[in-house]
Amino acid sequence: MKTQLENALAFANNNVKVFPLSYNSKSEQILSSWKNEATTDVNQIRKWFENTDCNLAIRTGNGLAVIDVDVKNSEEGKKLILEKLKEFPNTFTVQTPSGGYHFYYRVDRLVKCRVRVHEEIDIRGENGYVVGPGSCINGKFYEIKNNVPIAQATESVYSFMEGCVQTKQRKIISSGQYLEGQRNDYLFRMACSLQSKGLDDDAICSAISIENEKKCYPPLKQSEIERLCKSSMRYEKGNLTIKNEVTCTNRYTACELINAQEDESLEIVENMLSVGVAILGAPQKTGKTFFCIQLADSIVNGTNFLGRKVVQGSGLYLAFEDHKTMIQKRLKRMGIKPNDQFVIDVLKSNSEFDLNTRIQQEKEINPDLRLVVIDTFAKIRKSIDRDYETEYKEVSSYHELAFQYNIVIVLVTHLRKEINVDQPFDAIYGSRGLTAGADSILVMYKRNHISNSRQLSIQGKDIPDDEITLVQNENCMLVVSEDEFDEQIDDNLSKVINYIVENKNYIGSHDALCSKLKLNIRGKGLQTLLKKNIDLLKDSNIYYEVLPRTSKARQMKMTYLGDEAL
Missing domain, CATH: 1.10.10 (Arc Repressor Mutant, subunit A)
Structure with a gap:
């Protein structure tokens, strides 16, 4: 069993706040205000739990909710949750000393603490807490029963937390209807799709009104429909292509291409990143987020990146893994100067994320957009399949999007634990379809676990293969090292x-x-x-x-x- 310190650090590492309770207690406080003093600060956590026998408490709210199932008075709650787990995503679970369960979920909306929302079931949300794994009550422990990442709550989980009847919601979903929280997104996407196909404005409004009445529960007000349609019409109206119509607008002879004046340079970072889609692979805790922030800052300011020239323009950083506070700390530590052209979105994992629409929105504000970073790619993957054809198709769609807007899209991903330093690109998760669809591939890794430097391997279309050695300075900025390898380590x-x-x-x-x-x-x-x-x-x-x-x-x-x- 892990120690209290190990459990506390694990939660803190995932931006979940913790605090101590008195030994053998679920409620006796040590702190003057646990709501204000609960933290993810590693140094404070070590002071609380290193060489102590304190119980561990997990602060709920701020993106975390826990379903608390009790069995002291009856087994009804346990029976109900076991039935509902068939619908819920697999998540981190703790068994209590009395035989009950705590089911942890990430949430992206307000979830309040509620008592007896179902028979023998409470909900711990905003301004609440639960006793954490490893804590002891009368010689019995809270034990981890399902040690998997905390899952994102689905609509069925939210409805259960609110005490709603699930059978009704399943009927609505199965009949193709959209509930509150889904309606605006569905109708806006539909309107944008019709706009891209070139439908008349009135035809779009009529179609969206019909969709609203037939598929939204409850339907949106007509004023909201009009506002939504108007927003979709900000984008360029497309043309519907007739399937049998053959047009060759990009036909050139070799003579024309050779004698024509070259278009704008395709390289965003000299001999590293070109217009198109790039894959950046790195193990955790290697500094890939610092790398991406530094890259965006260099492009925004038009300064050299790792000694290489850049094409200046605005940058969009889509952060799917870090919280606002963590990004803020990194920007300050790196000494990044305020710049309105460096835009950061703090987002939740979303396989339906519409990158095309987001780029269009940003280009309306910053027409000189040059860089889009997706950290990490796994958070917006459209398919769970990892075969060559599926992954090649998915990456190719981002390639086409990048060329449409003359930008580079950087897809950040993790690497396998075992890295062959002679073939580092093989360490990227997935099939070869992933790298085959990319225009540039970057892999940053350490040659061994205690290395002070990182190796950056570079490969791409019309880009010379290269490998450079990097080190982080006191501000966590990456610089090119003159030494090829680290100093000798015992x-x-x-x-x-x-x-x-x-x-x-x-x-x-x-x-x-x-x-x-x-x-x-x-x-x-x-x-x-x-x-x-x-x-x-x-x-x-x-x-x-x-x-x-x-x-x-x-x-x-x-x-x-x-x-x-x-």
Whole structure:
């Protein structure tokens, strides 16, 4: 079982606030105001839970809600939730000491705390909390029963939290109708689609009015329909193409192409990023967000990026993974100067996200848009299929969009854990269709877990293959390193860190670990080495502690915190 500190850090790592409770208590407070003092600050969390026996509390609200199922008085709540789980997304679950359950969900709307919303079921939302995993009540523990990421709540989950009858909602959804929260988005998309096909304005309004009456529950007011249609008509009206009509507007002879004056340069960043779609792959905690922010800032200001010339223009950063506060901290730490042409959207995961419409909206404000970053691509993937044809088609659609607006679209993605430094592009998740559809591919990685530098491999159409070594300065800005590789790091320490990262944890004596890894030092020497490099261990996301002495040799514990599931 994880320690309270490990559990608390896992939640904090996912922007969920925590705070301590008294030992063996669900309500006895240690803080003067848990609502104000609950935090994700790692240093404060260590002070609370390191070498203490406090219980852990999870602050709900601000994007988190928990379904609290009790079984003290009856099994009705448990029976109901087990039936409903067939409709709900798989999510992080904790079993309480009494045999009840806490089901955690990410929410993008206000969810209030409610008591007995169903038989033996409470909802913990805004200004609430639940006792976290690892906490102890009368010798029994709150235990993690389903250790998966916290899922985004669906409409069925929201209705359950509100106490609605689910059968009615299933009937509405199955008959193709749209509920509150879905109506405006559906009708606006429909209006934009009709506008792109060239329908007359009056015809669009009539069609949307009919759709509203037939498919929206309850229907929107006519004034809202008119406003919605008017908004869709801001975009350029298209032309409906007749299927059998053949037009070749882009036919050239080789003579015409050779003698014609070249169009605007396709390179946005010299020998790195061209107009089209680019894939940036990097493992977690490598600095890919800092990389993207620095890239956008360079393009917006027209300054060199990693020593390479850029085409100046505005930048749009779509942040699907970070909260506003985290991005704000990074901008300040990097010393990014305020600029209205550097636009950041803080968004929720959405497979229906309409990038085309968002680009159109931005170009109305900033016509010189040059860069769009999607961090991360997984948050807007249209399909769960990972075969060549599906992924090639999906990336190609972004390629066409980029050329339509003469921009570069950067799709940020993660890498597999095992990276072949000779073939780094093979580490990108997915089939080869993903990279085949891209115009540029960038992979940023560390050669080993304790490396201070990062390797950036570059590959693209009409771009020379290249690899450069980068380091982060004190402001987390990336700079090109003159040294090709890192300074020499103790071989024994390197072996230990690589072992912990791969195996996640170790509990035992220092001597046993020396023997296991065939180190050329003994237990006392290893203990001294680890204490001396405690900051390096923290930078590698490894928590190290020496446990109290028992009748046996003194034990120590090392835990890797970089791949927490929450």
